[in-house]
Amino acid sequence: MQEQQEQDVLVSISIFRKADRAKILRKIYNQRYLYIMLLPAMICISVFSYLPIFGWVMAVTDYQVGKSMWKAPFVGLKHFKEFFLDSGDAIGVIRNTLVMNVSSLVLGLFFALVFAILLKEVKSKYLQKSVQSLTFLPYFMSWVILYAVVYSLFSVSSGAINETLMALNIISEPINLLGDPKLSWALIIGVNIWNSLGYNSVIFISSIAGIPNEEYEAAVIDGAGRWAKIRYITIPHMIPTLMVLLIMNTGWLLNSGLDQFFIFTNTLNIETMEVFDYYIYRYGMKLFDYSYATAVSMIKTGVSIVLLIIVNKVVKKNSGRGLF
Amino acid sequence: MKRINRKDLPFTLINTVIMLVIMVVMIYPFWYVLVYSVSESSYVPGGLFLFPENISFDAFIVCLSNDDVVNGLYISVARAVVGSATMVVVSGMAAYAISKERLCGIKFFRKYILFSMYVVAGLIPTYFVMKSLNLTNSFGVYIFPAMANVFNIILIRAYMESLPQTIEESAYIDGANDFQIFWKIVLPLCKPVIAAVVLYSAVSQWNSYIDTQLYNYRNPKLYPLQYVLYNYMAAYTPSKESAMTKVAAVTPQSIKMAVTVIAIIPILIVYPMLQRYFISGLLVGAVKD
Numbered sequence: 001m002q003e004q005q006e007q008d009v010l011v012s013i014s015i016f017r018k019a020d021r022a023k024i025l026r027k028i029y030n031q032r033y034l035y036i037m038l039l040p041a042m043i044c045i046s047v048f049s050y051l052p053i054f055g056w057v058m059a060v061t062d063y064q065v066g067k068s069m070w071k072a073p074f075v076g077l078k079h080f081k082e083f084f085l086d087s088g089d090a091i092g093v094i095r096n097t098l099v100m101n102v103s104s105l106v107l108g109l110f111f112a113l114v115f116a117i118l119l120k121e122v123k124s125k126y127l128q129k130s131v132q133s134l135t136f137l138p139y140f141m142s143w144v145i146l147y148a149v150v151y152s153l154f155s156v157s158s159g160a161i162n163e164t165l166m167a168l169n170i171i172s173e174p175i176n177l178l179g180d181p182k183l184s185w186a187l188i189i190g191v192n193i194w195n196s197l198g199y200n201s202v203i204f205i206s207s208i209a210g211i212p213n214e215e216y217e218a219a220v221i222d223g224a225g226r227w228a229k230i231r232y233i234t235i236p237h238m239i240p241t242l243m244v245l246l247i248m249n250t251g252w253l254l255n256s257g258l259d260q261f262f263i264f265t266n267t268l269n270i271e272t273m274e275v276f277d278y279y280i281y282r283y284g285m286k287l288f289d290y291s292y293a294t295a296v297s298m299i300k301t302g303v304s305i306v307l308l309i310i311v312n313k314v315v316k317k318n319s320g321r322g323l324f
Numbered sequence: 325m326k327r328i329n330r331k332d333l334p335f336t337l338i339n340t341v342i343m344l345v346i347m348v349v350m351i352y353p354f355w356y357v358l359v360y361s362v363s364e365s366s367y368v369p370g371g372l373f374l375f376p377e378n379i380s381f382d383a384f385i386v387c388l389s390n391d392d393v394v395n396g397l398y399i400s401v402a403r404a405v406v407g408s409a410t411m412v413v414v415s416g417m418a419a420y421a422i423s424k425e426r427l428c429g430i431k432f433f434r435k436y437i438l439f440s441m442y443v444v445a446g447l448i449p450t451y452f453v454m455k456s457l458n459l460t461n462s463f464g465v466y467i468f469p470a471m472a473n474v475f476n477i478i479l480i481r482a483y484m485e486s487l488p489q490t491i492e493e494s495a496y497i498d499g500a501n502d503f504q505i506f507w508k509i510v511l512p513l514c515k516p517v518i519a520a521v522v523l524y525s526a527v528s529q530w531n532s533y534i535d536t537q538l539y540n541y542r543n544p545k546l547y548p549l550q551y552v553l554y555n556y557m558a559a560y561t562p563s564k565e566s567a568m569t570k571v572a573a574v575t576p577q578s579i580k581m582a583v584t585v586i587a588i589i590p591i592l593i594v595y596p597m598l599q600r601y602f603i604s605g606l607l608v609g610a611v612k613d
Contacts, residue, residue: 024428027428028428031426036503038418038433040414040471040472042433042436044468044471045437045472045474048450048469052449053449054449055445056445123336131343133596134346136595142587143531145584148557148580148584149584152580158370163370164372194349198350259534262534280448281447284448285448300446
C-alpha cells in the first residue's frame with residue numbers, strides 16, 4: 001500500500017520532467033478517439049448529475065424568481081427550521097412517507113418470500129413458469145396505466161369491483177379507495193405489493209434453487225415432512241438474503257417516487273397520502289417556493305444518508321460485516 | 325416426485341388454488357380493461373365481467389381519430405426510438421472508453437461516472453438546470469438526460485471486458501483506430517447486452533410521463549401517450565367528454581379504456597423478451613457474492 005503511494009508520488013513528480021511529459025502527451029494524442037468517445041457522456045453526466053448540486057445554494061437563501069441564484073440574500077437555516085418547526089407539515093409528511101415505504105418494503109419482501117417458497121412446492125413446471133411470468137406483468141407498466149387499471153376497478157362512479165360488491169349487497173356504498181384518506185395507506189401498500197411481487201421474488205426463487213439438494217435428502221432420511229423441510233432448511237437459507245435486501249433498501253426509505261404519488265395524490269386524501277417527493281414537488285413547482293422545496297429536498301437526502309449509516313453500523317455490530 | 329401422495333393432496337390443492345388466485349390478480353385488471361374497451365358502450369355491464377359484450381371497436385376508432393391521441397402515440401414512439409438509439413451510442417462509447425485500461429486518467433473517469441449515481445440533486449435544482457439550458461418545452465428534455473445512463477454504462481462495460489481481446493488487437497495492428505474498432509467490431513459483438521439495455525430504455529421512455537408534467541406541460545404537441553391518458557383520467561370534465569361522445573355513442577369510460585389499451589399493447593408485445601433479460605440481469609448482480 002505504501003509502495004503504491006510512493007510510486008504515485010514519483011509518477012506525479014516525473015510528469016514535471018520534460019521527457020515524461022512529452023511521452024504522456026503523445027499517449028493522450030494516440031488515444032484521442034477514446035477521449036472523443038468519452039466526451040458526450042462526460043458532458044451529460046456533468047450537466048445533469050453534478051451541475052444541479054449547485055442549486056443547493058437556494059436552500060440557504062431566499063431565492064427570488066427572475067434574479068440570479070447567487071445574488072439572493074443569505075438566510076441560513078431559515079427554511080430548514082420552517083419545515084420542522086413552523087409549518088406543521090414535517091410530522092405528517094415523515095409519517096406518511098415512512099409508513100408507506102416501510103410497510104411496502106417489509107410486506108413486499110415478506111409476500112415475495114412466501115410466494116417463492118410456495119412456488120417451489122408447485123409440482124407442475126408449466127404452472128410454475130406461467131405464474132412467475134404473470135407476476136411480472138404489473139412491474140413493466142407505467143403508473144398512469146396502473147392508476148387507470150385501479151380506477152377502472154375501484155372508482156366511485158363506475159368501478160367494476162364497487163359495482164359488483166354493491167350488486168351482491170355486500171356493501172351499500174362504493175368504497176372510495178382512491179379518495180378516502182383512511183384508505184390511502186392500504187391502497188398504496190397493496191398496489192406496491194402487487195407491483196413488486198414478481199421483481200422481489202426473483203432473487204428468492206433463484207436463492208432457493210441454489211440450496212443444495214443433499215440437505216433436503218438428508219432431512220427426508222431423518223423423517224422430515226414438507227413443513228419441516230421449509231422451516232428448517234429453506235427459511236434459514238433465505239434469512240440472510242432477506243436481511244440484505246431489507247438493509248440495502250434503507251437508503252431509499254424516504255424515496256417514494258413522484259411517478260407514483262403524483263397521480264395517486266389528490267385533494268381528498270392528501271393528508272395521509274402526501275410523501276416527501278410530492279411535498280417537494282408541490283412547494284417547488286406548484287407554489288413556486290423554490291428555496292423551501294430545495295431545503296426539504298436536502299433534508300430528505302441528508303436523513304436518507306444518516307439512516308443508511310446507522311443501519312450499516314448496527315448490522316456491522318451484529319454480524320461483523322456491513323454493506324461497506 | 326411424480327407420485328401423487330395421498331397425504332399431500334390437501335396442500336397441493338390449496339397451493340394450486342393460491343397460484344391460480346395470484347395469476348388472476350395479476351392479469352385480470354388488465355384483461356378487464358381490454359375487454360371493456362372492445363365492448364359496445366351501451367351494453368357494458370356494471371361490475372366485473374369476463375368476456376366482451378357485443379364486440380365493437382368504436383372506442384378505438386374514436387380514439388385514433390382524435391388528434392391528441394395520435395400525436396401522443398407519435399411522440400411516445402419517437403421518444404422510445406430516438407432516446408434508445410442515442411443512449412446506445414453515448415453510453416456505449418463511454419463504456420468502451422472506460423474499459424480500456426491504457427486510457428490516461430482512467431481511474432478519474434471511472435470514479436467520476438460511478439459517483440454520479442449517488443449524487444441526487446433533487447427536483448428543483450434539476451428543473452433549474454433544464455430551464456437554463458432551454459430544454460423546457462422541447463423534445464430534447466426527453467432525450468438528453470437519458471443519453472448517459474450510468475447503470476447501462478456499467479453493464480455494457482462489463483460485457484465488453486468479457487470479450488476476447490484478440491480480434492481488437494489484430495484490427496489495431498492492421499491500423500484501425502479506436503473509433504473504427506468500436507463501431508465495426510466491438511459494438512456488433514455486444515448485441516445481447518445492447519438488446520437488453522435498448523429494451524429497458526424503450527420501456528422506460530414509453531412509460532415516462534412525469535418529465536412531461538415538469539417540463540413540457542405547456543406544449544400539448546409534446547405530450548406522450550401516457551400523458552394524454554393521464555389527462556383523460558385527471559380532467560374528468562363532463563363538458564369535454566360530452567363533446568367527444570357527440571361523435572359516437574361511446575362513453576368516456578370506454579375511451580379511457582381504449583387509450584389505456586393502446587398504451588399497454590407495446591409493453592405486452594415486448595414482454596417475453598423483457599422478462600428473459602430482466603431475470604438474467606437481476607441475477608448477474610446477485611450471484612456475485
